[in-house]
Amino acid sequence: MDAITLTRPDDWHLHLRDDAVLDATVAYSAAQMGRAIIMPNLKPPVTTTEQAVAYRERILAALPEGADFDPLMTLYLTDTTPSEEIERARQSGVVKAVKLYPAGATTNSASGVTDLAGCDATIAALAESGMPLLVHGEVTDADVDIFDREAVFLERVLAPLLKRHPSLKVVCEHITTAQTADFVLGAGDNVAATVTPQHLLLNRNDMLVGGIRPHYYCLPILKRERHRQALVNAVTSGSTKFFLGTDSAPHAQGDKESACGCAGVFSAPAAVELYATVFEQAGALDKLEAFTSHNGADFYGLARNTGKVTLERRDWQLPESYAYAGGHRIVPMKAGETLNWKLVR
Numbered sequence: 015m016d017a018i019t020l021t022r023p024d025d026w027h028l029h030l031r032d033d034a035v036l037d038a039t040v041a042y043s044a045a046q047m048g049r050a051i052i053m054p055n056l057k058p059p060v061t062t063t064e065q066a067v068a069y070r071e072r073i074l075a076a077l078p079e080g081a082d083f084d085p086l087m088t089l090y091l092t093d094t095t096p097s098e099e100i101e102r103a104r105q106s107g108v109v110k111a112v113k114l115y116p117a118g119a120t121t122n123s124a125s126g127v128t129d130l131a132g133c134d135a136t137i138a139a140l141a142e143s144g145m146p147l148l149v150h151g152e153v154t155d156a157d158v159d160i161f162d163r164e165a166v167f168l169e170r171v172l173a174p175l176l177k178r179h180p181s182l183k184v185v186c187e188h189i190t191t192a193q194t195a196d197f198v199l200g201a202g203d204n205v206a207a208t209v210t211p212q213h214l215l216l217n218r219n220d221m222l223v224g225g226i227r228p229h230y231y232c233l234p235i236l237k238r239e240r241h242r243q244a245l246v247n248a249v250t251s252g253s254t255k256f257f258l259g260t261d262s263a264p265h266a267q268g269d270k271e272s273a274c275g276c277a278g279v280f281s282a283p284a285a286v287e288l289y290a291t292v293f294e295q296a297g298a299l300d301k302l303e304a305f306t307s308h309n310g311a312d313f314y315g316l317a318r319n320t321g322k323v324t325l326e327r328r329d330w331q332l333p334e335s336y337a338y339a340g341g342h343r344i345v346p347m348k349a350g351e352t353l354n355w356k357l358v359r
């Protein structure tokens with residue numbers, strides 16, 4: 015097969031940031047994706063519908079001429095998000111989901127939730143609204159090892175949450191373990207997951223053997239090979255519960271290549287190509303389109319895109335980095351490496 019035509023994909027988990035980084039990165043996603051769920055972990059976070067509407071306007075203003083890209087907005091849940099905010103969000107037509115960051119779990123999560131049980135009224139309103147809760151599923155307890163934080167979250171937080179709110183729609187974001195893949199497969203139709211290119215292509219050896227590679231450092235952290243294989247099995251299984259969510263998360267090169275480097279992998283420039291590589295390696299290119307372009311829209315209750323994109327079998331090299339304002343640079347996933355598929359419109 016030398017070309018694959020796909021329904022235009024969507025990215026169900028994307029960080030665009032703001033200001034110069036937004037200006038520098040939004041075009042890469044707009045070139046590949048019809049829509050994207052935009053993460054609200056700005057400084058300060060997007061906690062109200064009003065802020066989400068304003069952020070969406072900034073994204074639209076940063077798009078290149080002629081781009082056809084619909085940013086779907088999210089609210090950042092805090093300990094004090096009132097349940098009325100959920101109804102405002104739904105009525106806006108612009109906010110499509112609410113995001114749970116356990117406080118301290120990841121980049122810009124300091125204002126996140128400290129005790130989910132305290133949010134029960136707001137979560138009940140969310141379940142009622144039909145909008146999904148998007149979950150960064152890691153506990154933050156100091157005594158839980160970083161490699162176990164996702165698995166422990168399932169037991170301590172997610173399973174009890176779904177017991178209290180059995181109809182709540184939940185997307186387990188950027189899943190990294192066999193345990194979470196199994197949990198999602200075994201749960202009701204209201205529970206789904208996004209999977210990133212890095213967690214499908216890389217294991218923790220790729221990050222740590224022969225030198226530390228800060229551009230592979232993200233949260234949840236890369237796991238051992240058996241978990242990577244479980245994720246590949248899940249996305250190629252034909253289950254409709256798994257869909258594309260890059261978690262593309264740009265940080266300035268200097269903030270990654272640092273004594274205390276930031277978490278996040280910038281995969282937007284080659285997102286669909288990276289996923290195509292995964293599915294081809296697994297002998298499952300026939301399952302790619304449902305993952306990139308059908309399952310997410312169906313789960314969110316949105317129409318699938320009508321446009322098409324084509325992947326051509328063609329070697330091309332990713333740049334070492336991309337320049338943006340003020341002499342800063344952003345290093346993409348697989349910088350300088352050759353990919354075998356290229357997305358053309």
Ligand SMILES: NC(=O)N[C@@H](CC(=O)O)C(=O)O
Binds near residue numbers: 029121231
């Ligand atoms: N995934 C990451 O490692 N980083 C994300 C935050 C997140 O999605 O957890 C970021 O905003 O940089």
Ligand SMILES: [Zn+2]
Binds near residue numbers: 120150188233234
């Ligand atoms: Zn996260």
Ligand SMILES: [Zn+2]
Binds near residue numbers: 262
């Ligand atoms: Zn993310």
